[in-house]
Amino acid sequence: MTDYQGDAAKSPLELFEKLTEQGDKVRSLKSAKAEKAEIDAAVQLLLKLKVDYKKVTGQDYKAGCPPSENSLGSENGLAADGNNDEGDDEVNPWSVSTNNAKGVDYDKLIVRFGSSKIDQALVDRIEKVTGRKPHHFLRRGIFFSHRDMHQVLDTYEKHKSFFLYTGRGPSSQAMHVGHLIPFIFTKWLQDVFDIPLVVQMTDDEKYLWKDLTLEQCHQFAMENAKDIIACGFDVNKTFIFSDLDYMGASPQFYRNVVKIQKHVTFNQVKGIFGFTDSDCIGKISFPAIQAAPSFSNSFPHIFGDKKDIQCLIPCAIDQDPYFRMTRDVAPRIGYPKPALLHSTFFPALQGAQTKMSASDANSSIFLTDTAKQIKNKINKYAFSGGKDTVEEHRKYGGNVDVDVSFMYLTFFLEDDEKLEKIRQDYTSGALLTGELKKTLIETLQPIIAEHQERRKQVTDETVKRFMTPRPLNFNL
Amino acid sequence: MTDYQGDAAKSPLELFEKLTEQGDKVRSLKSAKAEKAEIDAAVQLLLKLKVDYKKVTGQDYKAGCPPSENSLGSENGLAADGNNDEGDDEVNPWSVSTNNAKGVDYDKLIVRFGSSKIDQALVDRIEKVTGRKPHHFLRRGIFFSHRDMHQVLDTYEKHKSFFLYTGRGPSSQAMHVGHLIPFIFTKWLQDVFDIPLVVQMTDDEKYLWKDLTLEQCHQFAMENAKDIIACGFDVNKTFIFSDLDYMGASPQFYRNVVKIQKHVTFNQVKGIFGFTDSDCIGKISFPAIQAAPSFSNSFPHIFGDKKDIQCLIPCAIDQDPYFRMTRDVAPRIGYPKPALLHSTFFPALQGAQTKMSASDANSSIFLTDTAKQIKNKINKYAFSGGKDTVEEHRKYGGNVDVDVSFMYLTFFLEDDEKLEKIRQDYTSGALLTGELKKTLIETLQPIIAEHQERRKQVTDETVKRFMTPRPLNFNL
Numbered sequence: 001m002t003d004y005q006g007d008a009a010k011s012p013l014e015l016f017e018k019l020t021e022q023g024d025k026v027r028s029l030k031s032a033k034a035e036k037a038e039i040d041a042a043v044q045l046l047l048k049l050k051v052d053y054k055k056v057t058g059q060d061y062k063a064g065c066p067p068s069e070n071s072l073g074s075e076n077g078l079a080a081d082g083n084n085d086e087g088d089d090e091v092n093p094w095s096v097s098t099n100n101a102k103g104v105d106y107d108k109l110i111v112r113f114g115s116s117k118i119d120q121a122l123v124d125r126i127e128k129v130t131g132r133k134p135h136h137f138l139r140r141g142i143f144f145s146h147r148d149m150h151q152v153l154d155t156y157e158k159h160k161s162f163f164l165y166t167g168r169g170p171s172s173q174a175m176h177v178g179h180l181i182p183f184i185f186t187k188w189l190q191d192v193f194d195i196p197l198v199v200q201m202t203d204d205e206k207y208l209w210k211d212l213t214l215e216q217c218h219q220f221a222m223e224n225a226k227d228i229i230a231c232g233f234d235v236n237k238t239f240i241f242s243d244l245d246y247m248g249a250s251p252q253f254y255r256n257v258v259k260i261q262k263h264v265t266f267n268q269v270k271g272i273f274g275f276t277d278s279d280c281i282g283k284i285s286f287p288a289i290q291a292a293p294s295f296s297n298s299f300p301h302i303f304g305d306k307k308d309i310q311c312l313i314p315c316a317i318d319q320d321p322y323f324r325m326t327r328d329v330a331p332r333i334g335y336p337k338p339a340l341l342h343s344t345f346f347p348a349l350q351g352a353q354t355k356m357s358a359s360d361a362n363s364s365i366f367l368t369d370t371a372k373q374i375k376n377k378i379n380k381y382a383f384s385g386g387k388d389t390v391e392e393h394r395k396y397g398g399n400v401d402v403d404v405s406f407m408y409l410t411f412f413l414e415d416d417e418k419l420e421k422i423r424q425d426y427t428s429g430a431l432l433t434g435e436l437k438k439t440l441i442e443t444l445q446p447i448i449a450e451h452q453e454r455r456k457q458v459t460d461e462t463v464k465r466f467m468t469p470r471p472l473n474f475n476l
Numbered sequence: 477m478t479d480y481q482g483d484a485a486k487s488p489l490e491l492f493e494k495l496t497e498q499g500d501k502v503r504s505l506k507s508a509k510a511e512k513a514e515i516d517a518a519v520q521l522l523l524k525l526k527v528d529y530k531k532v533t534g535q536d537y538k539a540g541c542p543p544s545e546n547s548l549g550s551e552n553g554l555a556a557d558g559n560n561d562e563g564d565d566e567v568n569p570w571s572v573s574t575n576n577a578k579g580v581d582y583d584k585l586i587v588r589f590g591s592s593k594i595d596q597a598l599v600d601r602i603e604k605v606t607g608r609k610p611h612h613f614l615r616r617g618i619f620f621s622h623r624d625m626h627q628v629l630d631t632y633e634k635h636k637s638f639f640l641y642t643g644r645g646p647s648s649q650a651m652h653v654g655h656l657i658p659f660i661f662t663k664w665l666q667d668v669f670d671i672p673l674v675v676q677m678t679d680d681e682k683y684l685w686k687d688l689t690l691e692q693c694h695q696f697a698m699e700n701a702k703d704i705i706a707c708g709f710d711v712n713k714t715f716i717f718s719d720l721d722y723m724g725a726s727p728q729f730y731r732n733v734v735k736i737q738k739h740v741t742f743n744q745v746k747g748i749f750g751f752t753d754s755d756c757i758g759k760i761s762f763p764a765i766q767a768a769p770s771f772s773n774s775f776p777h778i779f780g781d782k783k784d785i786q787c788l789i790p791c792a793i794d795q796d797p798y799f800r801m802t803r804d805v806a807p808r809i810g811y812p813k814p815a816l817l818h819s820t821f822f823p824a825l826q827g828a829q830t831k832m833s834a835s836d837a838n839s840s841i842f843l844t845d846t847a848k849q850i851k852n853k854i855n856k857y858a859f860s861g862g863k864d865t866v867e868e869h870r871k872y873g874g875n876v877d878v879d880v881s882f883m884y885l886t887f888f889l890e891d892d893e894k895l896e897k898i899r900q901d902y903t904s905g906a907l908l909t910g911e912l913k914k915t916l917i918e919t920l921q922p923i924i925a926e927h928q929e930r931r932k933q934v935t936d937e938t939v940k941r942f943m944t945p946r947p948l949n950f951n952l
Contacts (some may be wrong), residue, residue, distance in 0.1 A: 204734050214731055244731060251724030255690055258680050258720070261758030266742065269757055281745055282737030285761035 015053045019061050022046045088112075091318050092274070094209070096345055101383075101402040103352030106144050106317070106344055113320050115145045115342060122149060129153050130192040137185050137343065140410050145317060145342035147327070152312050152339045156193065161475060162310035163303075164189055165293045165338070167200035168228065170220035171210055175227045176364035177444070178346030180451075181411065183231045185343065186314050190237060196302060196472045197238045199228060200293050204243040208282040218244050225463050227367055230455040233466075236473040239302060240466045243289060249469060253298045260288035263329045272321050290319075291326035294338035301469040311338040316345060347407050351383040367452070371445045378405060378437050378444070386426075386433035397429035398436070405433075405440045413443050491529045495537050498522045564588075567794050568750065570685070572821055577859075577878040579828030582620050582793070582820055589796050591621045591818060598625060605629050606668040613661050613819065616886050621793060623803070624815035628788050632669065637951060638786035639779075640665055641769045641814070643676035644704065646696035647686055651703050652840035653920070654822025656927075657887065659707045661819065662790045666713060672778055672948045673714045675704060676769050680719040684758040694720050701939050703843055706931040709942075712949040715778060716942045719765060725945060729774045736764035739805045748797050766795075767802035770814035777945040787814040792821060823883050827859040843928070847921045854881060854913050854920070861902075862909035873905035874912070881909075881916045889919050 026042045053061045089098040089105060098104045110117050118141070123134050126149075137143050152162055166186050168179065190197050201221035207214050221242040228240065246253060266284060269275050275284055292298050296309035303309055313323060320342060327337040345352075348363045362381050365374055385403030387393035400406040400423050413419050422439065425431035502518045529537045565574040565581060574580045586593050594617070599610050602625075613619045628638055642662050644655065666673050677697035683690050697718040704716065722729060742760060745751050751760055768774050772785035779785055789799060796818060803813040821828075824839045838857050841850055861879030863869035876882040876899050889895050898915065901907035 204730075207734060208738050214735065244734070245727050247730040248724065248727030251721050254680075254723045255720060258683060258758055259690065261761070262684050262756050264757050265754050266751075266757060266760055267753045270753065275742075277743045277746065278741050280738050281740050281742060281761040281764065282734055284742055285737070285757040288757065 015049065015057075016061070019046070019049045019053055022049055092321060093318050096318050098353050101351055101353055103347060103407075104345060106141075109317060110145050113145070113317070113324070115147050115320065115340070116149075118144055118146050118149070118341070122146070125150070125153055129156060132192045135185060135188045136414050136416070137181070137188075137411075139416070141344070142181070142411060143185060143314070143341050143343045146340060147323075148337065148339035149312075149341060152310055155310050160310075161195055162193075162312055162339075163195055163296060163474075164197040165200070165311050165313050166197070166315055167202060167290070167293075168224055169202045169206050170217060170224045171206045171212070173220055173223045174361075174366050174368065175224060176346075176366045177408075177412075177448070178364055179227075180231065180367070181343055181346055182314050182316060183228055183233075185341075187231050187233055189312070189314060190234065194475075195237070196474045197233065198293050198299060198302070199225075199233075199238065199240040200290070201225060201240065201242045202290060204247070204282075204289065205286055207244075208280065208286060214244065218242060222463060225467065226455055226458045227451075229458045229462060229466055230451055232454070235462075235465055238466060239299065239469065239472060240463075241469075242467070245467070246469070247289070250298070250300070252300045253292055256292040256295050256298045257288050259333045260291050260326075260329050261285055263332050264288065264325060268325070268328075272325050287322055287325055290322045291329065294323070294326050294330070295335045299469075302472050302474065307334070308336055310336055312341065313338050314341045315343070317342040318345070346411065347404055349377060349381040349383065349404055351402070351404060352407065365444060365448065367448065367455070369448060371449065374445055374448060375441045378441050379434075382408070382437060382440070384433045384437075386436075387429075390432060393432060394429045398426045398431075398433065400426055403433075403436070405437050408440050409436075409443060412447060413439075491525065491533075492537070495522070495525045495529055498525055568797060569794050572794050574829050577827055577829055579823060579883075580821060582617075585793060586621050589621070589793070589800070591623050591796065591816070592625075594620055594622050594625070594817070598622065601626070601629055605632060608668045611661060611664045612890050612892070613657070613664075613887075615892070617820070618657070618887060619661060619790070619817050619819045621818035622816055623799075624813065625788075625817060628786055628815045631786050636786075637671055638669075638788055638815075639671055639772060639950075640673040641676070641787050641789050642673070642791055643678060643766070643769070644700055645678045645682050646693060646700045647682045647688070649696055649699045650837075650842050650844065651700055652822075652842045653884075653888075653924070654840055655703075656707065656843070657819055657822055658790050658792060659704055659709075661817075663707050663709055665788070665790060666710065671713070672950045673709065674769050674775060674778070675701075675709075675714065675716040676766070677701060677716065677718045678762075678766060680723070680758075680765065681762055683720075684756065684762060690720065694718060698939060701943065702931055702934045703927075705934045705938060705942055706927055708930070710949075711938075711941055714942060715775065715945065715948060716939075717945075718943070721943070722945070723765070726774070726776070728776045729768055732768040732771050732774045733764050735809045736767050736802075736805050737761055739808050740764065740801060744801070744804075748801050763798055763801055766798045767805065770799070770802050770806070771811045775945075778948050778950060783810070784812055786812055788817065789814050790817045791819070793818040794821070822887065823880055825853060825857040825859065825880055827880060828878065828883065841920060841924065843924065843931070845924060847925065850921050850924060851917045854917050855910075858884070858913060858916070860909045860913075862912075863905075866908060869908060870905045874902045874907070874909065876902055879909075879912070881913050884916050885912075885919060888923060889915075 022042065022045055026039065026046055029039045029042055050061050088108065089100070090096065091104060091109060096104065107117070118138065123138050126138065127134050135143075155162055164186055166182050186197060189195075201224065203214075203217035203221040206212060206217045206220070210217075212220075221244075225240050225242075247257075264287065266275070269284055269287055273287065294311045294313065295307060296303040296311065297305055297307040313319075315323075320340065323338060323340055330337045346364075349365075350363060362377060365377060369377070383402065383404040385399035385401065385406065387396055387398065403426070406422065406426060409419060409422065413422075422431060422436065426436055498518065498521055502515065502522055505515045505518055526537050564584065565576070566572065567580060567585060572580065583593070594614065599614050602614065603610050611619075631638055640662055642658050662673060665671075677700065679690075679693035679697040682688060682693045682696070686693075688696075697720070701716050701718075723733070740763065742751070745760055745763055749763065770787045770789065771783060772779040772787065773781055773783040789795075791799075796816065799814060799816055806813040822840075825841075826839060838853060841853060845853070859878065859880040861875035861877065861882065863872055863874065879902070882898070882902065885895060885898065889898075898907060898912065902912055
C-alpha cells in the first residue's frame, strides 16, 4: 500500500478521483475473479478512502458526483455557508457580524472558508513580479486571504495575461469610503499588471433582494458607476456593466449564465447561501449571474471566443461564497477557476463589531460628505480606544486594536512610518484621542475632496464610454 | 348577513379580498370597542370566509398573500400540479400519460385545471366576430378549453388589438405532424384577426432539461423555425426568437424575466411543476422565461413601451401550468393576464394512450417522411379500431373512438361531411380498416409534400428576417 499515504491531506477532488479509480479497480478485480485476499485489500483501501473523503468534505462519496468546493472547511465540522453554531462570526454576502470589538477573526475565517493566507512570501513575490512596492492594503493585511494567486503570478511570469473582475451591488445612491476599498486596490492591480478589468453592477440582485423598483436599481448603478470611475480607472482597459443592461446586450453572457445554472442544484445554493423554499426563484438562480463574469468568453467584445483567460477577483471576503460555487462549477463546464484576493471589512464609525449601513448617515464617512461633516462625524461617532480621562490615558495609553480612527488610518494613511509612530504614541499615551482623530480628519478630508472633484468630472458621456461593450487595450 | 351569500362560488381572489376586508372590519370593531355581539358576528363571518377560502383554494388564508392561481381546481382536492393519486391522467409539460385508449379525459382536465370549455356559444361568437367559418380544430373540439377568450373578443370588438404568443421546445431536428397543430391553428388566428404573433423557441429550456449542448439546442431552434415558417406565417406580422439569442438582445425582455422571478417562490414552482431540491437552479427559474413573452413590453420593437396589450396563447393543454403561474403573477406586476386556447394532444400511431417520441421514428409521421414512408407507417403502425376479421368487422363495425387513423383524419381532413360519412361507414362496418387507412394516407401525403415544398423555399435569409427584432405591421 505504498501508493496510499497521507490522503487525508489531499484535496477533496484528488480524493474523489482516487476513490473513483479505486472503485473501478475493485470492480475489475471482482469481474476478473481475482484472489480473495487481493480483492479484500482493495476493498479495505476503498473503505478507508471513503472515510477520509467524508472527513475532508463532510459529505458521503457518491460515484459520478465530484465534491462541491464549499465542502472545503467542513473538516472542522462547520456549516457549508461559513457560519456555525459556536458563536463565531457570521460572514455571508448579506450579513457580517461579530461580537469582538477588534472585528471579525480573519485567521479563523481562512480556515473555515478553506482559502489561503496572504503571507509575506506572497507579498514579496508580488513585489518581485511587478517591480513595484506592494500596495499598503497588501503590506498591512487589509487584503489578507487568497485563492490561487500564485497560479496567477505563474501565468503572468510566462507573459500570459489575466483579467480583473470586481463588482458592486447598487442598493442606494450613497456610497461610503468603505465601498472604495476594493476599487482602490483593483485600480492599483490594473496599473501594476497593466490588464483589463470588468466591473459588474448587480442591479438585478438589488431588485430581487430589496424593496426597490428596477428603475431605481438601474439608476443607482449609473450613479455608483460615477464613483467607481472617479477612482481613476483607465477607460481603455475597463468595462463597467449593469446586469439589467448587459444581460440583454450579450447572448454569450446569457449562455454562460445558463451553463452555470445547469450545473448547480437548489440543494447546493441552499447549502452555500442558506436559501429556503420561500425564497423567490430569482434569488435562487442569481448566483449564476455573479459567477458568469469570471469566465472570459462572457465578454466577446474584449476576449473574443477565448474561454481560458485567467480571472482574478479582488473582493471583500463576504463575497467568497459566490466564488466558491463558481470554482466548483468551472472545471465541469470547461473553464478555468477564478483566483481571488479577499479583503477584510471596513469598520463602522461606531466600532468593528457593528455594521455600516447606507441608511444610517452617521455609521460611516460618505463620499458626499463635506469637510465639516467629516470632522463632526469622526469627532462625535468614531469609537475610541482611549481612556476616559486625559490623566488615565497618559498613564495607561490607548488601545489601537479597537480604536476606529486608528483602523481608518490603516486604510487611508499611506506613510508606514507615520502610522507606526501614531500606533506607538497612542499605545503609550503620548498621543491623545483628540489628536489621533485630528490626524484622521486631516487625512480623510483631502481624499474625499479630491474624490468629489474627480467625480464632478465624470459626465454621463464618460459613464456611457465605460459602459459600452467594446474592445479594450489588451495584450495577450 | 345579506352581503354574504354564495361566496364559496366566488373566485379565490374575490374571496381573498373579502377576507382581507372582513379582517380589517373585525380589527376596527375591536379597537373601537364595539359591542360584543357585533364583534362576535363579524368574527363568525371571518371564520366562515376562512373555511370557504380553504375549500376553494386548498390553502390557509394568509394576510397579505393573495392566492396562487394554481390553487384553482384544488376545490376537488387535487394536487396543484394537475395530477393526483386517483389513477387519473398525468398531464404536465414533461409528461402526458393515460390508461384510456380514447386518450386523456379532457372534460376532467378542464375541471382539474380550472379552465373553461370551448362550447358552441364561444365557437359561434368567434364566427360572428371574425365573419369567418371557425377552423375545424374549433368545430371538432381539438381546441377544447380556454381562459378568458370572451374577454379577448370583447377587446377585439372594441377595435382594440391583441397579440398571439406560442412556442416550441427545440429538442431535436425532427418535427412530426403533431407539432404542427398549434402552428396551423395560430396561423389561422393570425389570418382571421390580422394580428401580430411572437413565437418563442425555448432552446435554453432544452439545454437545461436534455443531455444536449447549447450549440445543438440553438441549431435545433433554427431548423425548427424553418418548419414553423413553412406553415405560412406572414413575415410582416411574425417575430420568431430563440431564447439564447433574444435574452441577449433585449434588456426589456430580461427585465420582465427578473420581475416575474421576484414574484414566484420555489414553493410555488415546486407545487406547479413538481421541482425538487435536486433540480438545477436553471430549471427552477426557467418558468419565468416562458412567462415573459405573455407581456407586450417584452417586445419593445413591436409594441414600444405599451405593457397592456392583451396576449392570447394557443398551445397544447400540457403547457397550461406555465400560464397558470403567469396569470397568477401578472396582476402583481401590473400586467394583464394572458388568455389561452388549449388543444388536445395529437395521438401516437400506436394509440392515444402512448406517447409520441421524436426518438422513435415509428411513433408518428415526421415532416421529413416520404410518401412511401407515410403509407408504410400508417399501414403498419396506426392502431386500428376495426375488428380482427373482415367478417366480424362487417358485422359489428369499427370503433372510431380508439382508431388512430380516424383520429388523424379529424385533425387533417377538413371536409366535415366526408369525415362524418367515414365515421358512420366505419362504425357500421361498411368501411374497412384498410380503406380508412387509405383515405388517411391520401389525405396526409399531399399535406406533407406541400409542407416539404414550402420548407425548401425557406432559406437561412428568410429565417433571419423572421428572427430579427424589428417593428411589425400592427394597428393598435
